[in-house]
Amino acid sequence: MEHPWWRLLWNDRREAVFDIALVVGLHVFVWTLGRLYPEVSSPESYDWIGGLWLADILNTAFGIGLLVRRRYPMWLLWPAAAVSVAQALLIQFGPGPFMQVNLPSDPWAPGLTPLILYAAVVYQRRSRGQMWVLIGVVTAVCLRPWTFPDADTVLGGALWSIVPILLGLSALGLRDRAERAEREQELRAAQARADERARLAVEMHDVVTHRINLMVLQAGALAVAGEDPAVRRAADELRASGSQALAELRDLVGVLRRSETDPQEDRAETPESPPDLDELVAESQAVGMSVEYTVDGAAGPVTAAVARTAYRVVQEGLTNAHKHAPGAHVDVRVRYGDDRVRVLVRNTATDGPREHADSGGGVGLLGLQQRVELVGGTFRSGPVDGGPEGAGGFEVEAVLPGYVPTEESADA
Structure with a gap:
């Protein structure tokens, strides 16, 4: 604009x-x-x-x-x-x-x-x-x-020059104090956000992690003691899903507990493999979606929080395309840089019926944006080429940092 x-x-x-x-x-x-x-x-x-x-x-x-x-x-x-x-x-x-x-x-x-x-x-x-x-x-x-000593000349000259200079210096001091007070207020607000993040992290750790741990233990016990093979397989899948949820939750809690003003240079990195999106794309292709998956750049190691966030971005983009643009062609692109990962999911326009368009809570993109921003990335979603949704397609894009410190990576 x-x-x-x-x-x-x-x-x-x-x-x-x-x-x-x-x-x-x-x-x-x-x-x-x-x-x-x-x-x-x-x-x-x-x-x-x-x-x-x-x-x-x-x-x-x-x-x-x-x-x-x-x-x-x-x-x-x-x-x-x-x-x-x-x-x-x-x-x-x-x-x-x-x-x-x-x-x-x-x-x-x-x-x-x-x-x-x-x-x-x-x-x-x-x-x-x-x-x-x-x-x-x-x-x-x-x-x-x-x-000198012409008093009238000196007095007139002082009123013409020295007085406005002194007034300007006074106004400048007032402005500097106001800016300093504004900066201090911003710092207090940042500290309040950091304290609230730490409080939320403690609450998530105490409540959610405890419940998921119980679920994983019970699923593991059922997988061992169950007589029906189908029940054991289901219990084992439940245990694996719970373990994955625990790992993701630990990453998010670790990010929450890190202060926004903490220094970054002394933190030890714990790199992992880049997110494996082949299986996710294959699942969408198996249900009839036309999905093209491309990777640009060398897929270097990233931290677990970044890998899982990139996975969620692609998952949400494919889910939205399936619900709101059935029959559309979907491009999934991942570009690796020296210190960041760019993920783009774009679907073409379609006139097909939208049988599942009204399903879900309607807050998937908002939650995804909050998750991306939580790890220090940027998120964008909207119609392609600025047209109305459905006229030119839709795209979801996230740019993520390659390394996001968590409590575990900082203490490693």
Whole structure:
């Protein structure tokens, strides 16, 4: 999505409205003063340049330039410094001023200098040294230290330069404190999430693992003591499924118990073989699905949590294709990189009947996304080519890290 044009200068509409209103208000204010006090300064002082036409152009340019003060404050500070120095040199050694000076003690700087200095202090983040040099030049022209002890000149110059600088430093300090408070709040929220993950891990370990262990033990006992071969086979399959569920649960609990801020470099890896998806694809092909399975890259070792998550992504993608796109062609692609695994399941569009489209709880993709994000991966699902579901097919994609530390891998 493209950003609106005003994003080039402002962060939100409130800033845009405020700055535009400021520029318009300043121009109206200056125009009103010119009508109320038309003879404040002597016109003869500017005869050498033909009047105040150059001052009017510069004041208008500086006024419009205030619109960029938040993003590009140096674009205003450089011209303000140049105009101030030129004004001082022309008054001291030349024919006279070209910017309007009402009283001899008035600062020899553009009328919008206070706003320009304030913007530079608050919004300039880079080249701060250069910024302070230019601010020093403008301040020296405003104060005119060579006129000491002219109190009126010093006071006027201080109000024109030092006061806005101090206000800018104060605003900058308030902003830094607000940003620091926001960062501290984010850290507290991250710690709260880590504590909640640890609590959930303990609860899962104490409740779910205990029950599954009992189920596995009972299934093992039934496989040994059962007289019917069919019962023994079923009990043995149940025991194997329970053992696999325990292994997956241990991985998930280990990931939950690892803090998001724990260092990664000292953890010992326990690599395993990449996920075996041939059997899963063969099962789908056996029920009549058209499935093409391709692998790109060298299938390096991955940790158990990544292997099982990749397996679940393919399993969920094939299940969704079977339920919502019967008769469609399905592409299953696994790409191995140096430190990540990319899994993609994409099915073409189909007009066949969707007999099982309403089956299931409807939260498979949401649960899969949470599982992928839990191990530090990214998940995406949606219609192909941005069309409505069923018009151009559907795809599920996950990018997983090659190594996800768990409690067991960290303690190995």
